[in-house]
Amino acid sequence: MRRNRDTETRHIFITGGVVSSLGKGITSAALALLLKRRGYRVAIQKLDPYLNVDPGTMSPYQHGEVYVTVDGAETDLDLGHYERFAMIDCTQQCNFTSGSIYSAVIERERRGGYLGKTVQVIPHITDEIKSAIRSLDSPETDIVITEIGGTAGDIESLPFLEAIRQYRHEIGRDRGLFIHLTLVPYIRAAGELKTKPSQQSVGILREIGILPDMLICRCEQPLTEEHFEKLSLFCNVDRELVFEELDVANTIYEVPIELAKQDVDKYILELLGFHVRDLELADWNDMVARLISPANGEVEIAVVGKYITLQDSYKSIYEALTHGGIANDVKVKVRQVEAEEVEARGAEAVLAGCNGILVPGGFGDRGVEGKIRAIQYARENRVPFLGICLGMQCAVIEFARNRCGLEDANSLEFNPDTSSPVIDMMEEQKKLTHLGGTMRLGAFTCELVEGTRSVEAYEASSISERHRHRYEFNSAYREQLTEAGLRIAGVCPDNQLVEIVEYPDHPWFVACQFHPEFQSRPLSVHPLFGGFVKAALANVRGT
Numbered sequence: 001m002r003r004n005r006d007t008e009t010r011h012i013f014i015t016g017g018v019v020s021s022l023g024k025g026i027t028s029a030a031l032a033l034l035l036k037r038r039g040y041r042v043a044i045q046k047l048d049p050y051l052n053v054d055p056g057t058m059s060p061y062q063h064g065e066v067y068v069t070v071d072g073a074e075t076d077l078d079l080g081h082y083e084r085f086a087m088i089d090c091t092q093q094c095n096f097t098s099g100s101i102y103s104a105v106i107e108r109e110r111r112g113g114y115l116g117k118t119v120q121v122i123p124h125i126t127d128e129i130k131s132a133i134r135s136l137d138s139p140e141t142d143i144v145i146t147e148i149g150g151t152a153g154d155i156e157s158l159p160f161l162e163a164i165r166q167y168r169h170e171i172g173r174d175r176g177l178f179i180h181l182t183l184v185p186y187i188r189a190a191g192e193l194k195t196k197p198s199q200q201s202v203g204i205l206r207e208i209g210i211l212p213d214m215l216i217c218r219c220e221q222p223l224t225e226e227h228f229e230k231l232s233l234f235c236n237v238d239r240e241l242v243f244e245e246l247d248v249a250n251t252i253y254e255v256p257i258e259l260a261k262q263d264v265d266k267y268i269l270e271l272l273g274f275h276v277r278d279l280e281l282a283d284w285n286d287m288v289a290r291l292i293s294p295a296n297g298e299v300e301i302a303v304v305g306k307y308i309t310l311q312d313s314y315k316s317i318y319e320a321l322t323h324g325g326i327a328n329d330v331k332v333k334v335r336q337v338e339a340e341e342v343e344a345r346g347a348e349a350v351l352a353g354c355n356g357i358l359v360p361g362g363f364g365d366r367g368v369e370g371k372i373r374a375i376q377y378a379r380e381n382r383v384p385f386l387g388i389c390l391g392m393q394c395a396v397i398e399f400a401r402n403r404c405g406l407e408d409a410n411s412l413e414f415n416p417d418t419s420s421p422v423i424d425m426m427e428e429q430k431k432l433t434h435l436g437g438t439m440r441l442g443a444f445t446c447e448l449v450e451g452t453r454s455v456e457a458y459e460a461s462s463i464s465e466r467h468r469h470r471y472e473f474n475s476a477y478r479e480q481l482t483e484a485g486l487r488i489a490g491v492c493p494d495n496q497l498v499e500i501v502e503y504p505d506h507p508w509f510v511a512c513q514f515h516p517e518f519q520s521r522p523l524s525v526h527p528l529f530g531g532f533v534k535a536a537l538a539n540v541r542g543t
């Protein structure tokens, strides 16, 4: 007897085993791309077992970048992979956490929604998780991919695993699929690949009633037939449904190509009862080929940040720079610069020789003076510059201090007593008491000004970009700054907030209050990243 058969949507649940950081997000994104390229409509979400309601209040050191969706959800960076690989626009329904699930249940309990009952993990939390999964189930969607964060065996993951077990039981085997991503480590001293951790991880899932249908094995050495047989036999998975995902040589964008070579997507469609249509991947293959061997050599871009030691902190920025390289047929080498290094050693010492300087977003005053000096260096030495969010605010501060004689200019975020608050807190922010989910978030329209670098890059007069900030360009200084030569290139039509500033007397100097990196894709670079890398290439050539 089966329930919930009222829609045709099929579900794929992806779990991880043995260790974290296996690239479950990239694998899920790659599968979403392949299934889409087989002609199916795919939605994708991530369920994270931690207790924060969303990652918005976590330090990038804890969690990496916070990825912002069009509708303003602050989410896990894996959603960035989903959007970049599969070109799927994610929404609030694409990332749930234990925190968001529990708070929904507790709020309902307070409203009297469970009157008379004892509220428990099973069934109330698991029901809430199931409704989060069901929220993507629709007549417009053929396949929903649900990635479960964490590793099998974590205490926190248990309600999520129980919920997906129930979900699949309810929709039936032919409509739901469990894929387990696991690690087959290479033990150097023995010169051997080991399948035992994967067997144990599948054992943990089996104990709670999940029998994976498919295994994808991350490995740094290719598996032999013997390994495949062993994994199949001891993990109880058909031999042809055990796949390997070897470390890729050049770029994560090779992952879908490698999975497609093994027909993973074809087997998924067969198991879910779908017709297997042809796979259309030519443009993706071309893009990867161009990325691996670009025709125009190399540009070096310095990213001057505050969380620079952690690669994941600026994930979307690094990806968008890579896309800028693909579009300009050039390799982008990133020089990661700790903003405090600029303070300690001076801009010239750490930035000399780079072909472009990017100052990304951030919070708090550590490193801000270094960022401001890096921007001054870019402006005065005519090095192409892209400022993003805090990077834009720092560009305004730099200009006010060094071109308008406002020596004390600052943001109220860093100096509440400044005599020249060129960056001010937004009016609606001043009344807020909660920090979580209360910034200016998500997509807003911006009207571009004719004759600017921005209009040239976008080839459009009206754009929509994603935001995540509390502070803004202080309009009281608009006249003074523009008279001194700063150009306003984009304004939000709803509230007249300044969204883009440029320095016209310069090869390419653009700074925006929004986050263009979230809308860049390998197959369609964001216009500002395309324009920035193009300017960096001109800098290499001295043109």
Ligand code: GLN
Residues within 6 Å of the ligand: 360, 361, 362, 363, 364, 388, 389, 390, 391, 413, 468, 469, 470, 471, 472
């Ligand atoms: N801290 C700044 C603000 O809140 C910039 C935010 C950001 O860079 N994302 O406005």
